[in-house]
Amino acid sequence: MEISATGRLEVRITAADVGKRVSVRRLNDPEAPGEKFTDTVGVLASWDEGVLLITRKSGETVHIPEASLVAGKVVPATPARRRGPSASYEELAHVATRAWRPVESERLGEWELRAASGFTRRANSALPLGDPGLPLPAALDAVRRWYGDRGLPAYVQTATGAEGTQELLCAELERLGWVREVSAEMWIGALAPIADRDEGAGVVLSREADEAWLGRYQRKGVSEVALKVLASGPSVWFATVPGAAGGAPAAIGRCVVDGRWAGFAAVEVDPALRRQGLATRVMAALARRALDEGASAAWLQVETENAGARGLYAGMGFTAHHAYHHYRSA
Secondary structure: OOOOOOOOOEEOOOOOOOEEEEEEEOOOOOOOOOOOEEEEEEEEEEOOOOOOEEEEOOOOOOEEHHHHEEEEEEEOOOOOOOOOOOOHHHHHHHHHHHOOOOOOEEEEEEEEEOOOOOOOOOOOOOOOOOOOOOOHHHHHHHHHHHHOOOOOEEEEEEEEEOOOOOHHHHHHHHHOOOOOEEHHHHHHHOOOHHHHHHOOOOOOEOOOOOHHHHHOOOOOOOOHHHHHHHOOOEEEEEEEEEHHOOOOOOEEEEEEEEEEEEEEEEEEOOOHHHHOOOHHHHHHHHHHHHHHHOEEEEEEEEEEOHHHHHHHHHHOOOOEEEEEEEEEEO
């Protein structure tokens, strides 16, 4: 907290600091049990009618009455990473969208409208990476029309928690009645340590998702559109650990190599065979292939409530870079 030369806490932020990362301390309700003060760090998304709206790294929004402030200051962006790869949000957003391409897309200024017959929100949402070329309400109307013409709900994918992310846009979407349905995180890490964790023995790599691979994939009844999305990307590899007696595979995975990046997805293991190192083996085999193609860094997306996957990836050296969210038109 900001402390003056006299030792008193001071509020050193104003409405002019909207859009900056801030740290504030507020006084809690004296009638409520618990701590007297609460500290909040995040992007100051708005300061209207005596209420501050701060968006935390996770995307959670916090409303703070101006009258409850006892201290506040602008703070630097998140410190530079001390291990693993460094990357901007914009770089990762472009890498991620190239790894999971829609079957149809159209530009709206610097936004990309993406559609794939409803197969995953990532391939059926607007990706706002700049100026849409219209005032925001008009741009959102255009998004609704575009998806409505295709019989799809209108989604906008946003991100929070890193330099250059979209806390202000999130606040505006919520103010305009858009509802956040899903949140997850983008994690990144060094690629070589993943390859070194296991020899990847018994893992079959292929350029196509064959019937066996699809037999383990969690999304059953995959359509032709879904197959196109799965096969999209600069250099796509599918990994399979064969199952017993010709049954469904014991484990599968997907990796897209794109320059220095290798993106992992669809790492799935037979529930009866979990905690036997199969996911690690799949990722190690894919990582070795990605290293052969010149990649050095890795990324993946993980849901916030998937504790098992988060533990696995943290053990491999991955750390969270930013959170991303899908907002649906009300």
